[in-house]
Amino acid sequence: MAPTKPVVPMVKLGSQGMEVSQQGLGCMGLTAFYGNPTPEEEGIKLIHHAVASGVTFFDTSEAYGPHTNEIFLGKAIKGLDRSQIQIASKFGVSVEKKGAVVKxxxxxxxxYVHKACEASLKRLGVDYIDxxxxxxxxxxxxxxxTVGAMKELVEAGKVKYLGLSExxxxxxxxxxxxxxxxxVQLEWSLWVRDVEDEIIPTCRELGIGIVSYCPLGRGFLCGTFKREELVETDFRIKNxxxxVGENLKINEKLLERVTQMAERKGCTMNQLALAWVQHQGADVVPIPGTTKIANLDSNIASxxxxxxxxxxxELSNAFPPSQVAGLRTLHIGITYQYVSTPPKIKA
Known part of the structure; x- marks a missing residue:
């Protein structure tokens, strides 16, 4: 039986009063890291379609581009009802380009907290960041x-709520x-589960909302991933x-079990993977990214x-973390705060 026509609900994120759409949109891939940037007109249409469909929580960062993602999102939301849109942005990863070298x-x-916030507000063209x-x-x-300075931003009305990532x-x-x-924003999906040991319980103890990025495993959990189709500028090739290689073959075998369940449920792989995240609790909001309206609609249908x-x-057991091959990412020289399952096979 195919999934029914969905309604994207609004939910409380954390315990300080913030409300967001229960599924957000990760905007990074529209301008950075996943190959060529999406043409601006197409990207703006995607954002407008998301808002019309009830997805009003948009995630960006100063580091995406760098800076181009915030500029794009600012253009996309211009003229829309700001009170109905929740913008999440991030500071703290400074990017320096010298020719072909990116540091x-x-x-x-x-x-830096104050400097970065002022710059993000200007690029986004808004008076405050949600x-x-x-x-x-x-x-x-x-x-x-750091958080003391972030608190000053709240007191100045430039930021409404505070978060941490990784x-x-x-x-x-x-x-x-x-x-x-x-x-707290963290990577949480069928194949990234280490956060369940300590991070998730800590958030729940303190009444902190959980924002799951890459809930579709950087595209792998959609069931349509083809490495040979990645362009050279796609960061997944090296990171x-x-x-990669034997790791990919092992993980594809695991994914076959999930494919069988999706067929039984009458839904697509991405919908099943997102449904798994969304069923983890009312305090969890995934922010899958996409550049296509059809994919956005499919994600909402989850x-x-x-x-x-x-x-x-059954779904959790079909993709046991101990059997996933490879580190979740090599994040361009930036250290993660918690450690993923060691790779079975080196990339």
Whole structure:
């Protein structure tokens, strides 16, 4: 039985009062990392279609481009009802280009927090950012200092709510003690589950919302991934060990089990993978990215896929984390705060 026509609900994110659409849109791939940028006119149509369909929570960052993603999103939302749109942006990954060399560094000093926010507000063309994340933790700056500066942005009305991305349980607790953290963004999907051990329980203990990025495994969990179709500028070619060689073959075998369940449920692979995330709790909001309206519509249709507790368990067991081959990513020189399952086969 095919999924019914969905309605994207609004949900509380965290315990400070923020409301967002229960499925957001990760905007990164529209301008960066996944090959050639989407033509601006097509991207704007996608954003407008998302809003008309009830997806109103948009995720961007100063690092995407760098800067071009925020500029694009600002153009896309111009003229729309700002009160009905939730913008999440991130600071803390500084990008420096010198010719063909791109250098990434993590910046979390109070001075950088204020500078980055002013620049993002200008690029987005807005008076405030709904949810402002520290993109990566700066190990050289006490998180209390970073969040103290973020708190000043809230007090100034430039930011409504605060978030962290890829933070450890300890950092989450320390940050939350300075100012309530509304959401933690992390990679969580059928094939990335290490966050379930400590990060997710910590968020739930503190009343912090969970934003799942890459819920479709960088495209792999859609069931249509073909490595040979990636263009040279797609970062997955060199930075996604799970999508390389023998690792890819092992993971494709695991995916066959999920394919069989999708066929039984009468839905697509991406819908089943998203439904799994969305069934993890009312405090979880996935932000799948896409550049195509048809894919957006398909992702939204995941709300029509209902999973029983038995089916959830079956789906989880079909893709056991211990059998996934390869690190989840090699993130261009930036260290993650928690460690993924070691690769069975080196990329």
């Amino acid at each position: 990434y560094s993590v910046q979390g000093t109070p001075e 949810l402002y994340y520290q993109h990566r933790i700066d190990v050289n700056t006490p998180i209390e200092d 933070a450890s349980a300890s950092d989450i607790r320390r940050a939350h003690a300075v100012h309530p953290i509304t959401a 996604a060990p799970r999508l 709300f029509g896929v209902q999973l029983s507790s038995e089916e959830l368990e």
